[in-house]
Amino acid sequence: MKKLLGFIFIVFFGITTSTFAAPFTYTFSGTISHILDDAGAAAVAGISVGDSVSYTFLIDRARDPIEMYYDGSLNPNLIDSPPSRDYFYVDLLSGSLIDEVNGGSFDSAGDIAVYKEGLELDSPAGQGVIFLTGSDDNFIRLEGGLDLWTIGSIVNVEETAFDENVFYTTVTSQNLTLTNISAVPVPAAVWLFGTGLLGIFGFNYRKNKA
Template sequence: MKKLLVVLSLALAAFSFQAGAATFSLINLSTGVVDIGPNLVANGQSVSHAFSTAWEFGSDTDGSAFVAITGNPDFNFDALVRVNGLDVLTFASSALDKVFNLSFLAGDIVEFIVSGTAGRIGNIDISVSGVPVPAAVWLFGSALMGMMGISRRKKA
């Protein structure tokens, strides 16, 4: 009985340990693989692309046009408004929700040109914690203990 208690206490002590060794590999498509340790914090990973678009409109009567720019907050743009080939408004901004009310006369040709970059910046936070011993080891250990008990009964 004493021997069984010693074996049981050693088995329980062995099962209480945790494994915490892990490594990550971060693949950088331009430079190759970068190995990092068990903790990774990568901030400001961005993907961006350039764009340019233009609109042109006119009217045979006097009027106004309502133009609104909204969208992704990671958006930098330059805007240019031309009336009959003359620049009447130009600006650069990284803030969206820009609203314009343009007035024009009959026969005017109004161009609205927007160009810039759009992108997305994200954060990646990964941390490694201890992993408990799998349940299969617990089951295997209890089966071994049961077999030891059965073999003792047969001997007695």
């Protein structure tokens, strides 16, 4: 029985720490420091320098990134090996300030419809990391040292959107402060799966013993 319980623990632990490894959310807050509004996206959004901003990103180092073209195909060059070593998954959960104007400019099959990626550059201990989320017509980019982030860390975030004539708006928020780091909980179904395994094997053990 002890060997059986040990086996169940190893399997369950492996599932919860690999397949269901918890990603993290990071929230950065501050104010807009600069706007270049050639596309008019900032005017449409009604934002101006000095306005408050708050971006929340989900970052999952164990999940592969996404670059999806408008024809539905994926860029295979991002994937080094599963899980990807240099590239990883990033998504913006909230905080976008502007949107593409009049449908934007980049909607052909060879353009990127979805970016959800982070890239760790060749530098010490994650000090060079680029994050990109959005599409060719509307994306958010930041650079920072992910492995060095703690509450109070400072980053710069740049959001860009295009119009139908390839004019663009860029909203820059310098010196945003990292105000919250949260682990995304392991899904309840995983824990139910584990307790279910224990229940099944426990029942069989009692049955065989009887």
